Amino acid sequence: MATTQSRTLAKFMLMPSVLLLLGWMIVPLCMTLYFSFLDYNLLIPGEHEFIGFLNYEFFITDPAFTESFFNTLLLVGGVLTITICGGIGLAILLDQAIWGRNYVRIMVLAPFFVMPTVSALVWKNMLMNPVNGLFAHFSSWLGMNPIDFFAQVPLLSIIIIVSWQWLPFAALILLTAIQSLDREQLEAADLDGAGPFSKFFYIVLPHLSRAVTAVILIETIFLLSIFAEILVTTSGGPGYASTNITYLIYTQSLLQFDVGGGSAGGIVAVIIANIVAIFLMRLIGKNLEG
Amino acid sequence: MGSITLKQVTKSFGDVNVIKPLDLDIKDGEFIVFVGPSGCGKSTLLRMIAGLEDTTSGNIEIDGQDATDTPPAKRGLAMVFQSYALYPHMTVRNNIAFPLKRAKVAPAEIEQKIASAAKILNLGDYLDRKPGQLSGGQRQRVAIGRAIVRQPSAFLFDEPLSNLDASLRVNMRLEISELHKSLATTMIYVTHDQVEAMTMADRIAVFNAGVIEQVGTPLELYQNPVNRFVAGFIGSPKMNFIDIPTANDGAHSIGVRPEHIKISNDEGMWAGNVGVVEHLGSETFLHVHVEKIGTLTVKSDGDCPFTYGDKVFLSAAQNKILRFDKTGLTLPSLTEI
Amino acid sequence: MAITSSHKSKLIYTVLAWTISGLIFFPILWTLLTSFKTEAEAISASPSLFMFDWTLENYRDVLERSPYFTHFWNSVVISIGSSLLGLLIAIPAAWSMAFVQTKRTKNLLMWMLSTKMLPPVGVLIPIYLLFRDFGLLDTKLGLVIVMTLINLPIMVWMLYTYFREIPSEILEASRMDGATIIEEVFHVLLPIALPGIASTLLLNVILAWNEAFWTLILTAANAAPLTAFIASYSSPEGLFYAKLSAASAMAIVPILILGWFSQKQLVRGLSFGAVK
Ligand SMILES: Nc1ncnc2c1ncn2[C@@H]1O[C@H](COP(=O)(O)OP(=O)(O)OP(=O)(O)O)[C@@H](O)[C@H]1O
Ligand SMILES: [Mg+2]
Numbered sequence: 001m002a003t004t005q006s007r008t009l010a011k012f013m014l015m016p017s018v019l020l021l022l023g024w025m026i027v028p029l030c031m032t033l034y035f036s037f038l039d040y041n042l043l044i045p046g047e048h049e050f051i052g053f054l055n056y057e058f059f060i061t062d063p064a065f066t067e068s069f070f071n072t073l074l075l076v077g078g079v080l081t082i083t084i085c086g087g088i089g090l091a092i093l094l095d096q097a098i099w100g101r102n103y104v105r106i107m108v109l110a111p112f113f114v115m116p117t118v119s120a121l122v123w124k125n126m127l128m129n130p131v132n133g134l135f136a137h138f139s140s141w142l143g144m145n146p147i148d149f150f151a152q153v154p155l156l157s158i159i160i161i162v163s164w165q166w167l168p169f170a171a172l173i174l175l176t177a178i179q180s181l182d183r184e185q186l187e188a189a190d191l192d193g194a195g196p197f198s199k200f201f202y203i204v205l206p207h208l209s210r211a212v213t214a215v216i217l218i219e220t221i222f223l224l225s226i227f228a229e230i231l232v233t234t235s236g237g238p239g240y241a242s243t244n245i246t247y248l249i250y251t252q253s254l255l256q257f258d259v260g261g262g263s264a265g266g267i268v269a270v271i272i273a274n275i276v277a278i279f280l281m282r283l284i285g286k287n288l289e290g
Numbered sequence: 291m292g293s294i295t296l297k298q299v300t301k302s303f304g305d306v307n308v309i310k311p312l313d314l315d316i317k318d319g320e321f322i323v324f325v326g327p328s329g330c331g332k333s334t335l336l337r338m339i340a341g342l343e344d345t346t347s348g349n350i351e352i353d354g355q356d357a358t359d360t361p362p363a364k365r366g367l368a369m370v371f372q373s374y375a376l377y378p379h380m381t382v383r384n385n386i387a388f389p390l391k392r393a394k395v396a397p398a399e400i401e402q403k404i405a406s407a408a409k410i411l412n413l414g415d416y417l418d419r420k421p422g423q424l425s426g427g428q429r430q431r432v433a434i435g436r437a438i439v440r441q442p443s444a445f446l447f448d449e450p451l452s453n454l455d456a457s458l459r460v461n462m463r464l465e466i467s468e469l470h471k472s473l474a475t476t477m478i479y480v481t482h483d484q485v486e487a488m489t490m491a492d493r494i495a496v497f498n499a500g501v502i503e504q505v506g507t508p509l510e511l512y513q514n515p516v517n518r519f520v521a522g523f524i525g526s527p528k529m530n531f532i533d534i535p536t537a538n539d540g541a542h543s544i545g546v547r548p549e550h551i552k553i554s555n556d557e558g559m560w561a562g563n564v565g566v567v568e569h570l571g572s573e574t575f576l577h578v579h580v581e582k583i584g585t586l587t588v589k590s591d592g593d594c595p596f597t598y599g600d601k602v603f604l605s606a607a608q609n610k611i612l613r614f615d616k617t618g619l620t621l622p623s624l625t626e627i
Numbered sequence: 628m629a630i631t632s633s634h635k636s637k638l639i640y641t642v643l644a645w646t647i648s649g650l651i652f653f654p655i656l657w658t659l660l661t662s663f664k665t666e667a668e669a670i671s672a673s674p675s676l677f678m679f680d681w682t683l684e685n686y687r688d689v690l691e692r693s694p695y696f697t698h699f700w701n702s703v704v705i706s707i708g709s710s711l712l713g714l715l716i717a718i719p720a721a722w723s724m725a726f727v728q729t730k731r732t733k734n735l736l737m738w739m740l741s742t743k744m745l746p747p748v749g750v751l752i753p754i755y756l757l758f759r760d761f762g763l764l765d766t767k768l769g770l771v772i773v774m775t776l777i778n779l780p781i782m783v784w785m786l787y788t789y790f791r792e793i794p795s796e797i798l799e800a801s802r803m804d805g806a807t808i809i810e811e812v813f814h815v816l817l818p819i820a821l822p823g824i825a826s827t828l829l830l831n832v833i834l835a836w837n838e839a840f841w842t843l844i845l846t847a848a849n850a851a852p853l854t855a856f857i858a859s860y861s862s863p864e865g866l867f868y869a870k871l872s873a874a875s876a877m878a879i880v881p882i883l884i885l886g887w888f889s890q891k892q893l894v895r896g897l898s899f900g901a902v903k
Binding site: 006007009010011012013014016017018020021024025027028029031032035090093094096097098099100101104105106107108109110111112113114115116117118119121122123125126127132134164167168172221224225227228231232245246249250253254259262263265266267269270272273274276277280281 | 780
Binding site for chain 3: 340341342361362363364367368369371373375376377378379388389392393436440
């Protein structure tokens with residue numbers, strides 16, 4: 001398969017993808033980098049002065065940055081924890097002999113196909129609304145004071161919504177992984193007198209490590225840039241309590257028209273994502289190769 | 291027409307030389323078999339002839355024309371892969387028709403060629419099935435059918451029978467030999483199977499680490515191997531090698547085939563104890579431990595009476611003993627001197 | 628006795644599984660049901676699951692008061708258009724990487740995936756300004772371009788994993804059979820890889836259909852797909868639960884159906900072949 005002709009051809013076939021992605025990545029990224037050193041606001045016409053690292057200074061020393069940075073970590077970490085633990089539990093449950101497995105699968109999978117704006121709106125209004133929401137009805141039925149989710153626990157509410165969206169993904173991938181587990185291994189463990197817990201920790205969990213890695217990788221990619229859920233529910237508030245980095249940059253650049261500041265934020269976000277990416281690539285590099 | 295000439299052909303993957311400079315002349319209509327240990331470069335060379343791999347240096351000529359840089363589709367060769375490589379989404383009929391359609395053969399002629407291939411290979415009942423619904427042997431027949439319909443100037447086989455069970459392998463071996471006789475087309479055939487090599491080949495090329503150690507008819511290789519490697523590789527069970535004190539003509543070791551050792555219970559050159567005895571019915575292999583020499587394999591009749599632990603005497607047929615020098619080259623036999 | 632005890636555990640697991648999956652599915656079910664209620668019933672303090680006066684008036688209202696079909700059509704064009712365009716670009720690349728492997732292939736794949744990790748905000752401003760200058764803001768074409776680019780790495784990776792499962796000997800056989808590269812691709816590679824290509828296409832349609840960063844930022848009235856259309860319901864004055872539910876239902880049901888049909892293939896695609 002490897003003749004000079006096919007190799008040349010292969011290069012040509014690769015070209016469009018590589019060039020497009022390069023263009024998509026390098027050109028705008030360079031522009032962002034360039035803007036980040038300018039005093040550039042869309043509302044203020046005239047020369048855009050070069051102001052060095054001032055934009056970065058502003059962005060990083062802004063308390064909103066620290067807050068949204070930790071919010072981002074909490075959001076990603078929280079959703080990953082919930083979806084992976086919940087996903088493993090669900091996967092094990094769905095792997096048992098049950099009646100109507102196909103219907104159960106379909107129901108579990110459904111939230112993944114719901115667009116973020118819809119799920120955010122549905123949760124916000126119909127479930128979590130402190131007056132008319134179902135949760136509120138439920139707590140008053142229990143005789144408790146309804147929680148005002150987005151005022152009292154805004155970040156947690158968003159974590160719940162996003163976890164609901166991503167739990168099906170984790171569960172389904174982990175279920176598929178469990179189903180590929182060699183039954184003979186479990187039977188051998190039975191013969192060796194292993195209990196359900198040692199079977200889980202010594203056989204099932206190691207077998208799932210590859211799938212868990214894949215779930216972490218893919219979810220992280222999407223979770224780092226959660227946007228619509230915040231925009232639709234809390235708009236980042238109250239204060240900055242539910243603002244993540246993506247949303248912070250959006251408000252700076254497109255709501256305050258501060259191109260320079262937003263760009264500096266963008267570069268910071270890229271650096272953060274890169275650190276995460278390097279970490280993750282190491283992880284998958286090890287786990288996905290085999 | 292299908293003569294293939296390799297001139298100083300080499301192949302390297304990166305820094306690794308897989309094929310050392312190599313010359314080989316394959317005559318039109320010849321059935322040549324490549325044998326050699328795993329990883330010695332047989333498949334690589336076959337794929338180079340096919341055009342599926344580049345030639346690092348040297349030339350490949352097909353029918354006297356330089357084809358070194360000709361793409362595989364233009365070489366007019368057909369290949370049968372170990373994994374059959376049938377098109378899984380096409381019926382048997384379409385698999386066989388595929389090369390003909392590529393060559394823009396008229397539909398009527400395609401039909402007729404499929405019919406005749408199906409008849410030769412006994413595929414009539416399966417023409418409308420997909421490869422997934424066929425047994426291994428049937429798939430291999432389809433692969434061969436796909437190869438023969440386009441009347442290539444040579445067939446290349448890479449271990450075509452190694453995925454089949456033993457009895458099927460014998461049948462297919464005969465069918466391929468039969469095919470070669472009737473088509474009289476050049477065939478290059480890679481195998482690990484001694485019997486296939488010995489029975490099918492007009493000539494055998496013995497490979498070792500990217501070089502051809504010897505090319506010759508099966509009997510030539512069996513009777514007059516040029517060196518210790520070929521002597522050990524051809525023949526089953528393997529030849530026995532015995533290191534000897536260096537003789538004045540340079541002989542360093544001798545080799546004697548199991549079938550050339552006589553076993554008796556009262557007299558012989560070497561005394562030993564019988565180890566494992568393998569009864570195959572028509573013949574018996576005995577592994578005899580001889581002091582100072584080691585274990586020698588002996589081939590005897592089917593009704594050989596010796597059993598484990600018996601004390602026996604062995605003697606080799608003098609005129610069949612091969613002698614090798616320090617580098618492993620075969621020395622002229624004593625009778626020739 | 629063994630039979631009854633295994634039946635018992637099956638029963639327990641079944642009840643447990645149905646309860647949990649029912650809870651997970653509940654928000655969707657609730658939305659669907661609410662879309663058939665009157666506004667008054669929708670916010671009633673003692674809501675009823677099925678026992679209410681079913682009505683279609685919310686759907687009629689949504690269709691009457693907003694250009695739902697325009698947004699629906701935008702979603703269709705953007706998601707299918709970008710997925711098809713993406714396939715066109717990704718198939719050759721995946722072919723190269725799967726069948727003509729070099730030392731760089733693995734790194735190239737990793738690099739492609741890493742572009743997916745580039746946070747959209749890192750390129751948000753230039754893209755926004757470029758779109759403004761080229762008149763691509765609020766156009767379907769603009770969004771098709773963006774969606775194609777952001778999903779290209781996923782497509783290449785998915786196709787690559789599918790192509791890798793095709794023995795290269797089959798393609799070599801077609802080459803020996805005299806097929807040109809075009810014939811090799813169209814008569815052999817693509818038909819064999821068809822299931823994989825289809826699920827790649829599907830997953831990307833779903834991802835693009837639900838994408839809600841670029842669609843919210845780069846579109847206004849004209850090219851807004853359903854994601855942006857629905858977001859417009861978040862403004863307080865539009866807060867009618869039943870109508871919101873009807874609009875939501877119309878936005879998610881097409882893709883739900885598509886997703887349910889293809890769930891088996893999606894798993895492999897979603898996990899980039901890490902899980903078979
Ligand atoms: N694409 C490749 N890249 C690097 N090395 C290769 C490649 N293909 C083959 N090799 C190496 O070339 C050598 C010869 O391989 P080849 O497949 O020709 O052996 P072979 O004689 O056919 O062995 P076998 O009998 O096991 O089929 C091996 O050491 C193999 O590792
Ligand atoms: Mg080989």
